[in-house]
Amino acid sequence: MIKTDILIIGAGPTGLFAVFEAGLLQLKCHLIDALPQPGGQCSEIYPKKPIYDIPGFPEILAGDLVDNLMEQIRPFQPTFTLGERANTIEKLDDGTFVVTTNKGTKHHAPIVAIAGGLGSFEPRKPLINNIGNYEDKGVSYFIKDPEIYRDKKVLIAGGGDSALDWSIFLADVASEVTLVHRRNQFRGALDSVEKVQSLKNLGRINLITPAEVVDLKGDGKLEAVVIQKSGDAEEEIVQEVDEFIPLFGLSPKLGPIANWGLEIEKNAIKVDTFDYQTNIPGIYAIGDVNTYPGKLKLILCGFHEATLMCQSAYQRIFPDKKYVMKYTTVGGVSGFDGTKREAPKAVVKAIE
Amino acid sequence: MSDIKIKIKDREGVVHEVDAPTDMNMNLMEVVRSYELAPEGTIGVCGGMAMCASCQCYVESDHTLPEMSDDEDAMLAEAFHVQDNSRLGCQIQMTEEMEGLEVTLAPES
Numbered sequence: 186m187i188k189t190d191i192l193i194i195g196a197g198p199t200g201l202f203a204v205f206e207a208g209l210l211q212l213k214c215h216l217i218d219a220l221p222q223p224g225g226q227c228s229e230i231y232p233k234k235p236i237y238d239i240p241g242f243p244e245i246l247a248g249d250l251v252d253n254l255m256e257q258i259r260p261f262q263p264t265f266t267l268g269e270r271a272n273t274i275e276k277l278d279d280g281t282f283v284v285t286t287n288k289g290t291k292h293h294a295p296i297v298a299i300a301g302g303l304g305s306f307e308p309r310k311p312l313i314n315n316i317g318n319y320e321d322k323g324v325s326y327f328i329k330d331p332e333i334y335r336d337k338k339v340l341i342a343g344g345g346d347s348a349l350d351w352s353i354f355l356a357d358v359a360s361e362v363t364l365v366h367r368r369n370q371f372r373g374a375l376d377s378v379e380k381v382q383s384l385k386n387l388g389r390i391n392l393i394t395p396a397e398v399v400d401l402k403g404d405g406k407l408e409a410v411v412i413q414k415s416g417d418a419e420e421e422i423v424q425e426v427d428e429f430i431p432l433f434g435l436s437p438k439l440g441p442i443a444n445w446g447l448e449i450e451k452n453a454i455k456v457d458t459f460d461y462q463t464n465i466p467g468i469y470a471i472g473d474v475n476t477y478p479g480k481l482k483l484i485l486c487g488f489h490e491a492t493l494m495c496q497s498a499y500q501r502i503f504p505d506k507k508y509v510m511k512y513t514t515v516g517g518v519s520g521f522d523g524t525k526r527e528a529p530k531a532v533v534k535a536i537e
Numbered sequence: 538m539s540d541i542k543i544k545i546k547d548r549e550g551v552v553h554e555v556d557a558p559t560d561m562n563m564n565l566m567e568v569v570r571s572y573e574l575a576p577e578g579t580i581g582v583c584g585g586m587a588m589c590a591s592c593q594c595y596v597e598s599d600h601t602l603p604e605m606s607d608d609e610d611a612m613l614a615e616a617f618h619v620q621d622n623s624r625l626g627c628q629i630q631m632t633e634e635m636e637g638l639e640v641t642l643a644p645e646s
Contacts (some may be wrong), residue, residue: 230583303578307646312617344614367619372611433615436589436646437582452578 191498192294193282194271194442197225199255199472199487200300201263206495208261209513212502213521215292216263217284218268219305221283224251226302229435240485260520266290270305274443280467296498298466299454300491301474302422303437311342311431315401323407334428336360340410342369342398343432349377351432356389363391363424365398365412367398375390387456393422401429438517450476460497461490466503469494546597546641548576549561557631565640566592566626579645585627590616592626593643600638602629617646 191207193200196218204214222228224247231288232248239245269286273283274297276282281295308326310316316324328334329350339359344366350373352364364381371378384390393412402423410429412422436505439452448455449465453476456462461469471494472487480486499508517527540556545568547553557568557602569592583589593616596602602624604611606632609628613619623643629635 226583231586234586303582309617312646344611366614368614370611370614372607372614427634433590433617436591437578439578449607 186283187215187243187262187264187290187292189213189292189294190502191215191296191298191495192217192282192292193224193298193300194218194284195302195472195474196220196223196265196267197300197302197472197487198227198250198254198484199302200225200298201251201258202488203300203471203491203495204258204261204263205254206492207498208258208521209516209518210499210508212495212499214261214263215266215294217266217269217271217286217292219268219307221268222263223255223267224248226437227251229306235275235381236484238483241340242443259317260518260524261523262521266292270440274445276465278466282467284330296469296500298491298494298498299442299461299463299470299474300472300487301439301442301470303452303473304438304439304442306435307438307440308431309433309436311433313398313401314433319401319403319407319429322405323403323427324401324431326409326431330357331358334359338425339363339428339430340365340424340426341399341430341432342366343434344371344373345432345434346373346377347372348432349381349432352390353377353380353384356384357519359428361391362389363393363426365393365396367395367415369394369395390438391409396422398431399430399505402459442474453480461494464495469498539605539633540595541631541636541638542598542639543568543631543635543640545569545572546639548642548644557635558633559633559635561631563631563637564627565594565629565631568631568644569626575645581627583627587606587612587628589631589646590625593618593623594626594640595620595643596624596638596640597623598637598639600635616643619644 190212193216195218207214227247235244269288271284272287273285282297284292301498334357338361340363342365356362385392395416396412396414398410399413401408409425414420454470456470456475458477461471471490473482520527545553577636580591590612609625
């Protein structure tokens with residue numbers, strides 16, 4: 186069981202900044218995120234895109250903002266459960282919470298802050314009627330352990346970076362790699378596209394374009410796929426495969442959080458703007474995942490919400506303690522790792 | 538600058554004739570959101586960067602549309618329910634040339 190003061194669900198910019206504000210109050214944070222890396226949408230969707238409305242930054246790339254936030258919160262030693270989705274929440278008799286992920290990891294905290302953005306990123310599944318029957322029986326939407334593809338016949342569908350990169354990687358592992366895409370053109374880093382081209386020329390990757398996988402066959406497990414080739418050479422190909430990996434990107438879904446008994450409106454969690462608490466005391470929602478009159482889904486608003494949430498969380502954990510907010514310029518930043526950052530002391534010296 | 542009228546068929550098949558301003562730097566996805574013709578969180582997920590296809594629509598009228606960027610083209614190549622007249626709403630700016638535009642929102646995927 187992982188224990189912490191504030192359990193943050195979602196490691197996007199809002200969740201990350203909450204670690205800093207909590208740290209100033211000597212509260213420890215643990216973050217859960219369905220993605221394998223922190224940063225949320227900033228890392229997953231648009232790391233190379235500039236943002237122009239972060240106060241104090243005329244222009245900053247989304248990926249750099251995440252790097253900066255990670256650096257800023259480092260002294261407060263946040264811990265992470267990555268690549269897992271928060272599934273269930275249980276309120277204990279003492280008012281604290283246990284949150285369990287889809288992989289069974291349990292987290293215990295007096296405060297839960299949902300900073301889930303638009304939800305957890307789920308793979309976009311191709312529209313093949315019987316695909317559900319073969320999930321984990323030859324069909325997977327993520328590659329967790331490449332070794333399971335050793336000496337197998339693998340078919341990858343998709344036209345983006347991950348389809349290209351995994352085709353290249355698995356060409357050395359699998360006995361046979363086929364890449365199917367609806368177009369002849371691929372969208373990816375230039376060297377990935379060139380590498381796939383050269384592997385195709387060497388006969389190591391079997392490229393089928395423009396084409397789509399339209400049906401799956403097999404008794405109890407995947408044995409073959411039906412590929413519909415379009416364009417000038419229209420035909421239907423039945424290809425024997427052991428593994429089918431559709432890679433069509435990810436889309437965010439609110440997911441299990443929607444069933445936690447929280448008030449939901451317009452796919453977002455309703456909060457009180459006093460402290461961004463939800464209808465369940467002790468559970469807060471900050472950033473894009475919440476809604477209230479006048480809500481704007483901006484990173485800068487998420488930062489503000491995270492700050493007020495932490496103050497309220499502190500009061501909730503220590504109802505009897507007197508506290509006033511202290512400026513970092515005055516109080517400095519004392520990390521849990523023993524580091525201390527503070528304003529340099531002025532020199533008092535006579536000028537003669 | 539003045540408003541233009543466009544027709545948007547939502548995902549339930551209901552046609553809405555709406556006024557769209559041409560002086561607010563708005564695109565079709567944002568018009569749909571401003572009239573709440575699709576639930577929040579199911580359209581414009583990436584915010585309008587041609588990176589998610591949640592605003593895919595089928596252009597039913599014969600307007601001359603702005604040429605597709607490589608980003609939009611590549612995104613549509615990976616999206617589902619794509620037809621010959623598919624476009625991303627976030628890439629269609631509301632200009633006077635779009636007067637009378639008719640579109641159908643693609644299903645959510």
